[in-house]
Amino acid sequence: MKKTVNNLMNQEAELIKLARAGDRSAQTELVKTHSARIYNLGLRIMRNEEDAEDVLQETFIIMLGKLDQFSGKSSLYTWLYRIATNIALQKLREKKKLDAEISVHEPNFEALRGSQLKEWPDHLEDKVNDEQFRHCLAVAMEDLPENYRAVFVLRDLENLSTKEAASVLSISEANVKVRLMRARLFLRDKLANHLKCVGDMR
Amino acid sequence: MTHQHDDTMIKKIEDQLGSDFDAEIVAEVAEHMRDCPDCKIYVDSVKQTIKLFRVTETDTSVPEDVSDRLFKMLKLK
Incomplete structure (x- = not known):
């Protein structure tokens, strides 16, 4: 297994070398x-x-333009994640400026601590095909402020380690943990509200 | 927490909530949760939340037209 991973890394290093030299098929x-x-x-x-x-x-334009600057200290995908996440966050901030009049204030994370202490129904995964439930999940993610959303996506959906997420976002590992906890509590609270509304939770 | 806990336990539970989803719950928090239904509900519901997002946010392949435009823009292929 380790040998296979090493082989793949060597192959990628070779491709990067060729791509830097302008080899179109490597790029x-x-x-x-x-x-x-x-x-x-x-x-x-x-x-x-x-x-x-x-x-x-935009990520791949930057990758091809700046491949010379890729040090190889991190993996290529971590470097690409950093570029892509920065582009995405920049776009979200620009949109927020445009929508300034309806911008959402930072949620009161303190109020989420220990709130909604009712047992959730079992087998909620069975509800994921329910259109209303999926919509609730989508809206909860949209409402989650971008700095927290990025951490949740990188850590819980993309399975990056705390260290990798910290490197991608250029923040400390402690900060990743705090943001992740807050993101999870925010999403949990949104879902709990939905479950209460539809009568799945008393 | 809305119920009474000392700050150290709250800090430990919050550390848990900011850690790896699959990580084993540290012994002290696990022991506390056995005697504290509120904390058990709290931590379990966070885990359920993560699981639900993982189930719905599945990987999708790049649509063909998106891929075509990408390679055209990069002048590759």
């Missing part, structure tokens, strides 16, 4: 290898396909 291969991950990351942070496509395109 194509790198884009093909990483485009799905970056597209999914874009979708999860931006919450719509059009913006996810912009993040995808």
